[in-house]
Amino acid sequence: xxxxxxxxxxxxxxxxxxxxxxxxxxxxxxxxxxxxxxxxxxxxxxxxxxxxxxxxxxxxxxxxxxxxxxxxxxxxxxxxxxxxxxxxxxxxxxxxxxxxxxxxxxxxxxxxxxxxxxxxxxxxxxxxxxxxxxxxxxxx
Amino acid sequence: xxxxxxxxxxxxxxxxxxxxxxxxxxxxxxxxxxxxxxxxxxxxxxxxxxxxxxxxxxxxxxxxxxxxxxxxxxxxxxxxxxxxxxxxxxxxxxxxxxxxxxxxxxxxxxxxxxxxxxxxxxxxxxxxxxxxxxxxxxxx
DNA sequence: GTGATTGCAAATCTTTTGCACTAAA
DNA sequence: TTTAGTGCAAAAGATTTGCAATCAC
Numbered sequence: 001x002x003x004x005x006x007x008x009x010x011x012x013x014x015x016x017x018x019x020x021x022x023x024x025x026x027x028x029x030x031x032x033x034x035x036x037x038x039x040x041x042x043x044x045x046x047x048x049x050x051x052x053x054x055x056x057x058x059x060x061x062x063x064x065x066x067x068x069x070x071x072x073x074x075x076x077x078x079x080x081x082x083x084x085x086x087x088x089x090x091x092x093x094x095x096x097x098x099x100x101x102x103x104x105x106x107x108x109x110x111x112x113x114x115x116x117x118x119x120x121x122x123x124x125x126x127x128x129x130x131x132x133x134x135x136x137x138x139x140x
Numbered sequence: 141x142x143x144x145x146x147x148x149x150x151x152x153x154x155x156x157x158x159x160x161x162x163x164x165x166x167x168x169x170x171x172x173x174x175x176x177x178x179x180x181x182x183x184x185x186x187x188x189x190x191x192x193x194x195x196x197x198x199x200x201x202x203x204x205x206x207x208x209x210x211x212x213x214x215x216x217x218x219x220x221x222x223x224x225x226x227x228x229x230x231x232x233x234x235x236x237x238x239x240x241x242x243x244x245x246x247x248x249x250x251x252x253x254x255x256x257x258x259x260x261x262x263x264x265x266x267x268x269x270x271x272x273x274x275x276x277x278x279x280x
Numbered sequence: 281g282t283g284a285t286t287g288c289a290a291a292t293c294t295t296t297t298g299c300a301c302t303a304a305a
Numbered sequence: 306t307t308t309a310g311t312g313c314a315a316a317a318g319a320t321t322t323g324c325a326a327t328c329a330c
Contacts, residue, residue: 020329022285042320057287062320076221078272082295083319084221098264105261113255117273121245124238124275131271132218133257135264160304162310182295197312202295222320223294 009033017071027054028064032074037089039077039104040065045086077104079132094131107133149173157211167194168204172214177229179217179244180205185226217244219272234271247273 010029014021031048032038040048046061065086068074077085079097085104092109112131120126150169154161171188172178180188186201205226208214217225219237225244227235232249252271260266 020284022328024286055287059288059321060286063286078218078221081216081218081221081224096261096264098261103261107258111256111258113253114271115253115255116251118247118251120273120275121236121238121243123278124236125278126273127276128274129271130274131254131269133260133266134268134270135260136267138263138265160309162304164311195312199296199313200311203310 013073017068017073019067019071024054024056024060025064025067027052027056028061029068029073032068032088037087037106039085039087041083041085043083078130079104094133096133096135098135098137100137107131153213157208157213159207159211164194164196164200165204165207167192167196168201169208169213172208172228177227177246179225179227181223181225183223218270219244234273236273236275238275238277240277247271 010026010033011021013029013033014025019025027049028045031045031052031054032040042058042062042065045065046056046058049056049061065074069076069086072090074086074088075090077087077095079085079095080099080102087104087106089106094107094109094112096105096107097103114129114131117126117129150166150173151161153169153173154165159165167189168185171185171192171194172180182198182202182205185205186196186198189196189201205214209216209226212230214226214228215230217227217235219225219235220239220242227244227246229246234247234249234252236245236247237243254269254271257266257269
C-alpha cells in the first residue's frame with residue numbers, strides 16, 4: 001500500500017486551493033474525491049459523512065461545498081429548482097437528469113455538440129453553455 | 141377597436157385549458173399573454189399584478205403559475221437554483237441567462253442545434269433537451 | 281496566541297398547504 | 306346550491322448567518 005492515498009490526495013487538493021485542511025474539509029474532500037466523479041447535494045453529502053462517522057454540521061457542509069466550488073474543485077449543476085447539486089467533475093461536460101429518481105449522469109463534453117449558438121445579448125459575453133438532457137423512466 | 145382583445149384572449153385560453161376563469165386567473169392571464177413572450181418569477185408577477193391594481197395573493201400566483209404550466213400554457217425554466225422562472229413561450233427553444241441581472245432571453249429553437257446526443261441511460265427516454273447559455277456582463 | 285473555521289440555533293427566503301370564506305356554474 | 310378557487314397565515318424546505326467555542330498554524 002502506497003501510504004494513505006485518499007488522505008494525502010485530499011490534503012494536496014486543499015493545499016492547492018489554499019483552503020486550511022481542517023478535519024471537516026479533509027473528511028469531505030476524501031468522500032468527494034476518492035471515488036471518481038460524483039454528484040451530491042448538501043444533504044446527501046451530510047448523510048454520507050454521518051454514515052462514515054464523520055461529525056460535521058449541515059451548515060458546514062453547505063459552506064464547504066461553496067468553498068470547494070469557488071476554489072474550482074467542484075462545480076454546481078442547476079437542474080432542479082428544489083435543490084442544488086454539486087459535481088466533482090469540473091471539466092467541460094453536460095448532464096442527463098431524471099427528475100423522478102433525482103439521477104444525474106455526466107455526458108462527456110465531446111460526446112455532444114452545440115452548434116450555431118447565436119451572439120449573446122448586447123453587452124454580454126458567453127461564460128458557459130450548459131446542456132441538460134431531461135429523461136423519464138421508460139414506460140411512464 | 142375589436143372588443144377587449146386581451147380580455148377575450150385570456151378568457152379563451154382559460155376555457156381551452158379547462159380552468160375556471162376566475163377574476164385572478166383572468167387578470168394574471170392578461171398580464172402574461174398580452175405582451176408577447178415573457179419570463180416571470182412568482183414574485184415579479186405578483187408585483188406586476190399589484191402595480192396593475194389586481195388584488196391577488198402570492199400563494200394564488202404560485203398556484204396559478206403551476207396550473208398554467210400543467211395546462212401547457214407556460215413552461216418552467218430551470219436556470220437558477222435560487223428561484224423558479226416561468227416562460228409564456230411554450231414552443232421548442234432555449235435560453236440566454238445572465239445571473240448578475242437575472243436576465244432571461246429566448247433563443248429560437250431552430251437557431252441552435254444540439255448534435256450527437258448520446259443514448260439515454262438504460263431504462264429511460266429523453267423527454268427534453270434544455271440548453272442554457274450563461275452570459276456575463278461584458279468587462280466583468 | 282491569533283485568526284480562520286466550526287457548530288449550533290436562529291433567521292431568511294422561496295414555495296406549499298390547511299382551512300374558512302367567496303365566487304363561478 | 307354545489308364545488309372549485311382564493312386569501313391568509315402557518316408550515317415546510319433549503320440555505321445562510323451570527324456568534325461563541327474550537328482548531329490550525
